[in-house]
Amino acid sequence: MYLxxxxxxxxxxxxxxxxxxxxxxxxxxxxxxxxSIGEYQPRKFELERTNVWSFPEGGGNSPKRLQEKLASQMVRNLILRYSKPEERILDQICGSGTVLKECKILGRRDIGVDINYDYINANFDRLNFDYTH
Structure with a gap:
């Protein structure tokens, strides 16, 4: 299944x-x-400047009912560092949708794939928010 x-x-x-x-x-x-999303970027976000990254808060930037497994800070750093606006990003194991959410906020086009059909539906619903760049 893919999103x-x-x-x-x-x-x-x-x-x-x-x-x-x-x-x-x-x-x-x-x-x-x-x-609706209360925060459009992780608290105290800064683009990492070294090759050693630490995200002590983990994936705590989402409601606990569908907890993000990846830290939004890490995902945001990767997207900003390795892609440009309007480029397409493939998330082959989209799970709770951290990458898909960050892509939408950062103006990247995304494709989400997951083996679990319920996660696909949850992500489709979770991405149902307005955001203009």
């Missing part, structure tokens, strides 16, 4: 019409509503 708006929108909209939440393991995730 691609053209191919997945119909399935996602059908799911939202019939369900208000999905379960991923032991976690229940509400779906079908417009999202």
């Amino acid at each position: 691609n708006e053209k191919d997945h929108t119909k399935d996602y909209k059908s799911l939202v019409r019939t369900h208000r939440e999905i379960r991923i393991g032991d976690t229940t995730v509400k779906i079908g509503r417009k999202r």
Whole structure:
């Protein structure tokens, strides 16, 4: 399965019409509503200047119901350092969607792939927020 708006929108909209939440393991995730993001970048973010990076906060920049496994600071550093706006980024194991969220905020086009169909739906829902550059 992959997260691609053209191919997945119909399935996602059908799911939202019939369900208000999905379960991923032991976690229940509400779906079908417009999202808002309180912070558009990690706190105290600075582009790393050395080849030794430390992110002690880990992936704590999202609601606990669908916890990010990657630190947003790390993902943001990689995207800013190795891509340009409008370039396409492939996340082959998109999981909770940290890379996809950062791509949307930083103006990169993204493709998310995951073996778990529920994660695809949760990410489609999670990326349902407005952000203009």
